[in-house]
Amino acid sequence: MPSINTDHLAPNITPTGHLLAVPQTDAPPVPEDIALGHAFHAGAGHGLLYLGSTVIGRALPPAWGWWRDFAMRYVTALCTTATDGDISVIEPDARNIERLIDDAPPMTGAEYLTPEVLATLWGEIDNALRLELASTGGSLQAFLRSRHPTWNLVGRVHFNLAENRKDPDAPFAFLATYTARVSAHGKTQHQPLSRSLEEFSGARNKAQLLSLLVPVQRAAERCDWVRAMLESREIYHPLRWTPTEAWHLLQDLPALEAAGIIVRLPGTWTAGRPARPNITASVGTKPPSLVGTDALLDFNLAVSLEGEPLSLAEVRKLLKGADGLQWIRGRWIEVDTRKLGRILQRFEDLGQAAQSGLPLNDALRLLAGASDGGTEAPEEHDWAQVVAGPWLADTLENLRQPEGLARVEPGPELRAQLRPYQHVGVQWLYLLSRLELGACLADDMGLGKTIQILALLLILKREEPNPRPSLLVAPASLLANWASEAERFAPGLRVLVAHPSVTPAETLRDLDKAQLAQIDFVITSFGALLRQPELEAIRWRLAIVDEAQAIKNPGARQTRQVKKLQAQARIALTGTPVENRLADLWSIFDFTHPGLLGSAKDFAGFSRRLAKAGHFGPLRSLVRPYILRRLKTDRNVIADLPEKTELKAWCHLSPVQAALYERAVQDLAAALDGAEGIERKGIVLSYLMRFKQICNHPSQWLGDAAWRPEASGKFARLRELVDVIVAKQEKVLVFTQFRETTEPLAAFLGSLFGREGLILHGGTPVSKRRELVRQFQEDELTPFFVLSLKAGGAGLNLTAASHVIHFDRWWNPAVENQATDRAFRIGQRRNVLVHKFVCRGTVEDRIDQLIETKQQLVKDVLEGGAELLLTEMSNRELLDLVRLDIHRAQET
Template sequence: MDALNAPDKLDHLDKLAPQLTPRGHLLATAQDDAPPLAPQVRQELHDAFALGSGHGLLLLGTRLVGQALPPAWAWWRAVATRYVTALCAVPENARIELDTPDAAAFDALIADLPPMTGAEYVTAEGLAELWNEMDAALKQELAAAGLPLQAFLKSRHPAWNLVGRVHFNLAENRKDPEAPFAFLATYTARLSAHGSAQHQPLSQALAEFSGGKSRAQLLSLLLPVQRAAEHCGWLREMVEAGDIYHPLRWTALDAFRFLSDLPQLEAAGIIVRTPKVWKAGKPLRPVVKASVGTRPPSLLGQDALLDFSMQVCLDGEDLNDAEIEALLQRGDGLQFIRGRWVEVDHKAIGRLLARFKAIEAAAENGLPFAQAMRLLAGASLDESGQPLDADWSELAAGPWLADTLAGLRRPEGLAQVDPGPELQATLRPYQQAGVRWLYLLTRLGLGACLADDMGLGKTIQVLALLLVLKRENAGPQRPSLLVAPASLLANWAAEAERFAPGLRLLVAHPSAMLPADFKALDAARLEDVDLVITSYGSLLRQPVLQDFDWRLAVIDEAQAIKNPGAKQTRQVKNIKAQSRIALTGTPVENRLSDLWSIFDFTHPGLLGTDKVFARFTRRLAAAEHFGPLRALVQPYILRRLKTDKRVISDLPDKTELKAWCLLSPVQAALYQQSVRDLSDALEDAEGIGRKGVVLSFLMRFKQICNHPSQWLGDGAWKAPDSGKFARLKELAEVIAAKQEKVLVFTQFRETTEPLAAFLGSIFGREGLVLHGGTPVAKRRELVRRFQEDEQTPFFVLSLKAGGAGLNLTAASHVIHFDRWWNPAVENQATDRAFRIGQQRNVLVHKFICRGTVEDRIDQLIESKQQLVRDVLEGGAELLLTEMSDRELLDLVRLDIHAAQEN
């Protein structure tokens, strides 16, 4: 919270928003895109959350009840009011011991979770921990206030002043046909020895609290009744006549009037009890029920047409036409049908019948898939914006569609699919489930968004899927297209060669083929392969990639299309394919605009146009109810987290990834000039002088690969001038979105500050820097802050200073910005994060510039040639000085096609 409380941040607190951290802590942080708050509210939230999550939630659940709040804050308030509501049931002066709600109760809240930072970390277990934090905060605040519980709640907000526990009891009396209901008012007198409430007729209160000080207790007990009587005329008449203290015979009309005012009674603090045979405390209601997707459609995909049927049901039983007609003719109220009391609203039922009949008529040949999914989710995108009335209607998936959606929501239960021996790897259980999920969607002709955490293996799941599709179609089949940032093309090619060497691969990019061959690329060449890999930039420049009809279209780092108006986004969405898959490691559900743009690629039309979607989400925000949107998109998003216990137990402790980087034009020019300079310098160099020349040039190449300004010494450090800075930005944005922490190692002290400044602009807050000049005493404080402060997102360290003696297990990512060319030194630095005490999977990203000396040294290390094995402990540079001029120049020469995106 240090950064938040700093004076220069206070001006931005009108943009205060909730943020749940990976450790489950709820914070109030300044976020530029958050809705503004009233000044007093934002200050109270800021001050309360500065004390801790429990204090902040108590503020939301007590003082801020009734306040207009943005959806994310309103949702956390709903969590807090569950706690405060439980407090209200604690008898005066009794010990406060609340039961934590079960997981099902928390899951019901989570189903309506709006977009917010950290939404992916909201779990039933985490909410239970926050419930305990509210317990601890309450004890502190009660002690500080010096008030009993009820007085404390009253001081926070009058709505919580439920001093009495009055019960209004409604029962059926079938022996009296003229008055088939009975009414009795009771109150909770005291707790029994077993802790259960003991009820007495309200008339008993007149005798028990008859005089003296007890008179005040009686008035306090009756306060909720008086409050409710202000809004309910029938109750006011009963109070004035004294009938509230006696059992009463009620007609069906009396009972219906009572039921109609339940919200006012409960809001006043009266506990209402209805017949036990009534579900959820209310009489049965006839329901207009529709079913969609009873049988498989004749055509799969976005254009599928699903069957639709409707009927009127009562407790699962269909009513006949005569019963429906009679029900509508008798008007509103309670009707006795088939031996049960039934509540009827003939206008609501009539509207639903008309609406479903209109849908049925329009869907004579079948209901469009997107419309069916929106109806099932309760996500109306039409102009009226009127969702189905859930109290009087039920829209269910038929057997075929229900089974399909169940498989999408629980892929671990799907039937196995086998990529065969062509997959040169063993998939982990969660990866097998991911392949089965992708296969089901592609077989249905639908899109998918695979949003697994970075490092969980999205690449190998897609490769396995391609092998499955190739295996089930032994004959010729259409190739698939994969579009990725240019910096990731080499990763994809290497992973395909390693895990799926049987796939015929074509990298359609100038870094992998001659410019003339790329320009001449035609459909005939594409048909000879299984997978074409290209970059977003090349997709714009090569029309044949747009015109071809692909089996699958896969986009990696799908956040690249989050801007709907960008030319790149429009081109990607024009790709022709039977199914589309989006891969992303960032939480797509945290930003609605990103979610819409990705789904406009994977499932065109499902979320409507951007304007229709914006209107729809505004309605959801106004109603503080995001369940329909989540229900609509959830089957098509598969997101697994490294923190998930079902996943983390199956992960290796450390995963090392190569992060391939391209050179900027400035870097490429400087590098080529340096190769020519080295060639000239070697002509006159010999002996010890030659070693010095070689070492100095190797250092120059490293510096140019990092950033031109490091070699030039001009102090500019412009981000666009470095391919490594571009790759760092891509990684850091994902890490920031996940609220994870990262260590960035460099062997150059002069690089640490520019890296820290650049990362600060991405994370939106400052990180830490440690190098050889950092005093030892300060190092301990920096380590403590990185380990304990969740708001410190990154730590930039020089390799020698940070490579030993530090324990930095708070980081889940390690980036080697430049290579030491000594695996032992790099591993020692990596182990600052991966060591005893680490409880999360560590991803290690090693930056390598394609087509440069960094690339070739990496190849030497990977090939385990004797050259490298001999010098691992002494430094590869020393042996490189013994190479011949030709060998050395071959090592450092620039492969311009591999190094740049043309």
């Protein structure tokens, strides 16, 4: 098990929507004096309250900083709504919550972040506040002040600014007021601040007066003009103000609000501020003449005031005027001449460079606010905006909401009925393919990414004259799945498996364009792609990568080779949430959308700037149209899923396994020579056991206790599956019929999950089994349960699992189904994926074929015990059953 530094805590949203602080080896450190672990140990509400009320002004990693921002919104709302002795129920602002989610940085479980989850956590903060406040026995004001001096309920002084158009020399009026009391109708009553001197006169009320004026004192420390008004006592009187004085107040709004003063501006000002001239750049008004990243979009520039266009003369007049408030078109507007001029110049330079058209990637970065590192978005958002023209806006809307796309049908050539969400996926992929843009289909495992791709290929074959062949690159263990699914569901596709286990190497070497023109779909593995560099010289219709997390390491040789592929459009398929790790996201998008996220160095700098600003919205906005991710828990998906889905997990043999297996076949042939009766049955049964053990792991047969993961193809396949399960924070049951396999499996799984799981076998005391089941069902951090088939195959309720893995086959469907039903039974509310491990080219493969074809062998005898029937085979039949097909067994 890897050691984890408990000082490195990271936020973790579980599939059930709980927020945990979990040790994570690669998490950025939190300052030692910030006791996150202790706070979250009491519950998410207490942890968030600690973050939002106490850890103010401290440098935090982006993910924790984002949660602090969320919690501070609760405390802020508390300060502005609560009165002493009365804490009303505070509801979060739905629109602000949705914007906050858009800006969330990458973190584990970010895909489970929804308004409903945040609303629940908001309620948990509220409950924690009430509990902690009750335990102090003091006032809310004292409680918040003890957490951090920023939180102070006495900050109810108002600075009021109003227009006074009858006075041309001083067209503004200022008055400081305070909230005196709340009426019987629940309305706050304001009084001029001067009245506070009368209301709180006398020594007994002096403390209340001083408390009321604390926010003003704090503001005076930050704003010279407030200090001057306080010292001259002008703050207690109505004042005539010039535009310059009003402008000072507008500039210092953040400082005043931070001090606890509420500022009220003229009601005629939209959104509480004077209007600002707005520079609007629109891209993509008309369809481009080209498609893909070669597309060049039109670029148009305009300056407007509250939607009304300004003439060039008016813009020049504004730029020549003074900073602050200027009078134009019968209203006061806010002008920052330097900022306005700089933005206008930048957009004019862009327009000049884009006279022949703006490259699509540049337009998309600009639109997302991700150009120049995305740093201009927070600062200049109110002064400038980039909008999508009609064509680009419609296209992006279709990509973000593919449910509304025109339906495209694969027709009868697809021998399956697509589910509604799969139809949506095909429509989305079809649109991007027609635009020759990349796509990342990131549906949960088991939702049918394969059949969506097959349907797309059928549509393209039917609609495009002389379509180019498409290429799929996948882990070797998945080639058989793709080939069998294509044969089953899309027999009209002409498929070539470009792998020596299926197609002779010399045939692959001699492939020419004429032969490829007769092929629709080429399937190969990452390893085979490295050995066939000629594939990179072909321009494919689609280049598809399955299990795209395999190219998350940009420096890996197979990643570099995959990115050399030429295609009209590229598609990445993955079951993991790609946005949760920035480096993985960049590498996958460097394949699907080369250049969109810049170079690795550019992207690293961009990410740092986003993290520093706490503003990840530009990145999410940039990639969102090209990622389609549906969760098994989505309401419109779960209702349409079968209760359980059974999948074959094909495994190869390592060189050591292949050598041991081949020798065992030879030894069996020699042992059978002349053997008869009971002796022969014993030989057959012992060798069948030996074959199973070798297929599991060489150490199981050799008894050397080494159990090196790289020595077993099943361990390699288990790693591939668990990588996705870990990323999804799901739970898994792993069944084996061998007790001696349970401990090594649990050790290997523990290294993959980063935490321990559970084991149950025949030696587990009966008294302990109930506690193991309870822990697996209730503890969200217990990720796996390894069970021997006899001990764990019946009588247990383990519905917390989303996956069931049969590491080795019992060769008895009834027994396997009974074990599967430990997870799939009454009380299960999730789709269960059942993975059955089978080593190709071995006895496991051939018996699986017998089970699938439901031959008389299975019907009559197999369910009663396959081994007994196999002992009755002739020597020739038996050796043919167990022989090793080395090409199928050692796919790479």
